[in-house]
Amino acid sequence: MARAREFEPEEAVAAAMRLFRSKGYHDSSIRDLSDCTGVGPYGLYGVFGSKHGLFLAALDHYRKTVTAEVLQALEAPGPAREVIAEALARVLELMETPDGRVGCLMCNTATELAPQDPEAAAKVKAHLDLLAEAFQKLLLREAKPAKAGKAAPKKAPKKAPKKALKQDRGKVREEARDVAEFLAATVYGIGLLVRAGQDDAQIGRYIKTALKAVG
Amino acid sequence: MARAREFEPEEAVAAAMRLFRSKGYHDSSIRDLSDCTGVGPYGLYGVFGSKHGLFLAALDHYRKTVTAEVLQALEAPGPAREVIAEALARVLELMETPDGRVGCLMCNTATELAPQDPEAAAKVKAHLDLLAEAFQKLLLREAKPAKAGKAAPKKAPKKAPKKALKQDRGKVREEARDVAEFLAATVYGIGLLVRAGQDDAQIGRYIKTALKAVG
DNA sequence: TATATTCCATATCGAACGTTATGAAATGGA
DNA sequence: TCCATTTCATAACGTTCGATATGGAATATA
Numbered sequence: 001m002a003r004a005r006e007f008e009p010e011e012a013v014a015a016a017m018r019l020f021r022s023k024g025y026h027d028s029s030i031r032d033l034s035d036c037t038g039v040g041p042y043g044l045y046g047v048f049g050s051k052h053g054l055f056l057a058a059l060d061h062y063r064k065t066v067t068a069e070v071l072q073a074l075e076a077p078g079p080a081r082e083v084i085a086e087a088l089a090r091v092l093e094l095m096e097t098p099d100g101r102v103g104c105l106m107c108n109t110a111t112e113l114a115p116q117d118p119e120a121a122a123k124v125k126a127h128l129d130l131l132a133e134a135f136q137k138l139l140l141r142e143a144k145p146a147k148a149g150k151a152a153p154k155k156a157p158k159k160a161p162k163k164a165l166k167q168d169r170g171k172v173r174e175e176a177r178d179v180a181e182f183l184a185a186t187v188y189g190i191g192l193l194v195r196a197g198q199d200d201a202q203i204g205r206y207i208k209t210a211l212k213a214v215g
Numbered sequence: 216m217a218r219a220r221e222f223e224p225e226e227a228v229a230a231a232m233r234l235f236r237s238k239g240y241h242d243s244s245i246r247d248l249s250d251c252t253g254v255g256p257y258g259l260y261g262v263f264g265s266k267h268g269l270f271l272a273a274l275d276h277y278r279k280t281v282t283a284e285v286l287q288a289l290e291a292p293g294p295a296r297e298v299i300a301e302a303l304a305r306v307l308e309l310m311e312t313p314d315g316r317v318g319c320l321m322c323n324t325a326t327e328l329a330p331q332d333p334e335a336a337a338k339v340k341a342h343l344d345l346l347a348e349a350f351q352k353l354l355l356r357e358a359k360p361a362k363a364g365k366a367a368p369k370k371a372p373k374k375a376p377k378k379a380l381k382q383d384r385g386k387v388r389e390e391a392r393d394v395a396e397f398l399a400a401t402v403y404g405i406g407l408l409v410r411a412g413q414d415d416a417q418i419g420r421y422i423k424t425a426l427k428a429v430g
Numbered sequence: 431t432a433t434a435t436t437c438c439a440t441a442t443c444g445a446a447c448g449t450t451a452t453g454a455a456a457t458g459g460a
Numbered sequence: 461t462c463c464a465t466t467t468c469a470t471a472a473c474g475t476t477c478g479a480t481a482t483g484g485a486a487t488a489t490a
Contacts, residue, residue: 111318197339
């Protein structure tokens with residue numbers, strides 16, 4: 001048929017994501033994006049339709065790469081609190097890249113674009129929910145080891161009326177949701193502090209203090 | 216001598232601050248600012264020198280108005296934890312304005328500009344420190360009621376060796392600093408969540424959970 | 431009232447923006 | 461080997477950017 005494409009869209013998105021993450025949406029021009037991806041306006045518009053389309057693709061790429069590493073960290077075995085501490089430490093690591101301390105693209109997007117860009121806002125919200133669900137899953141994994149486990153439960157349920165059980169379950173689930181949402185926001189908070197120029201020691205203390213809310 | 220100025224710089228800054236807070240720096244044009252302040256490019260450049268100068272003035276104005284209300288809330292009497300809860304609730308109120316849920320200008324600036332704008336970054340950092348100091352002062356006010364107080368101290372110091380006193384003081388002070396820094400970051404976190412489009416109920420749960428870290 | 435000076439509204443500047451048009455280069459099927 | 465088609469690099473489009481120049485209106489002093 002015709003000439004073949006000479007670039008890989010996925011690679012272009014990855015490069016564009018780096019630029020957007022570093023400089024934000026408005027301060028990244030098509031020429032900048034063209035330079036950093038090595039693609040040229042024709043290619044970018046042909047595949048992504050617009051600067052905005054490319055940006056949305058970059059948001060998806062962020063979730064599939066950076067955020068995926070956080071979610072993976074939350075799948076680690078062990079006590080929830082320790083897993084969370086490790087995951088948040090990993091988050092902090094991920095906020096620094098060869099481009100500098102660029103923070104979290106989703107957090108940056110929330111403040112720069114969300115109120116005026118429904119599509120970007122939807123992706124940010126979905127991302128927050130994704131994080132919260134991962135935290136909640138981890139928290140509930142520990143809260144109810146009711147299923148057959150190898151080790152015996154440390155805290156044996158004493159004097160637990162059957163009627164109250166459902167209420168307890170609800171309470172536990174509710175608190176887990178609150179803490180999970182809080183931790184998802186904390187992930188954004190880490191990105192925010194990195195972006196604000198705080199050093200790792202200070203952010204480490206922030207994480208340590210936030211963990212006190214896990215209970 | 217000559218013709219008098221027809222606008223009040225302070226009012227112009229206030230209007231510019233509202234626009235910057237709503238749309239960010241890069242998405243607010245001189246024409247927009249000219250329209251919303253009613254001043255015209257000549258006046259703006261004559262007084263503020265540049266768009267960037269006007270923005271820095273807007274950051275100062277934010278501290279002197281919005282943040283001042285938060286600092287005032289932190290001066291309220293009563294148990295630290297309750298005062299903090301009230302102050303954070305006040306923060307949430309302040310994030311909504313006639314222009315919508317615009318969030319915190321300092322938080323927005325941290326993510327949009329700080330890495331590439333040293334002057335803005337310095338103001339953001341100073342603002343964070345200001346908040347942290349206010350929280351720390353409040354926390355320490357409660358931690359050491361050593362000075363002559365009307366009511367008797369509830370927790371009488373039992374078996375406290377003189378040598379350990381200094382160390383305890385240091386520990387208390389250190390923990391107060393950590394919590395204070397955490398709470399300052401929480402203020403930004405509230406602004407971030409507002410900007411991300413979370414509703415008040417969700418942010419209220421975030422505040423409630425964060426308060427668990429106060430201890 | 432005359433004048434020098436400053437401010438205002440507006441026009442305008444060169445540059446950069448996001449996007450599209452253009453012509454040469456490349457490629458699979460006839 | 462030619463052709464139809466698609467991609468490429470690049471020029472160009474109209475618009476808007478931040479910033480400045482300009483001419484008339486306003487004012488304190490003389």
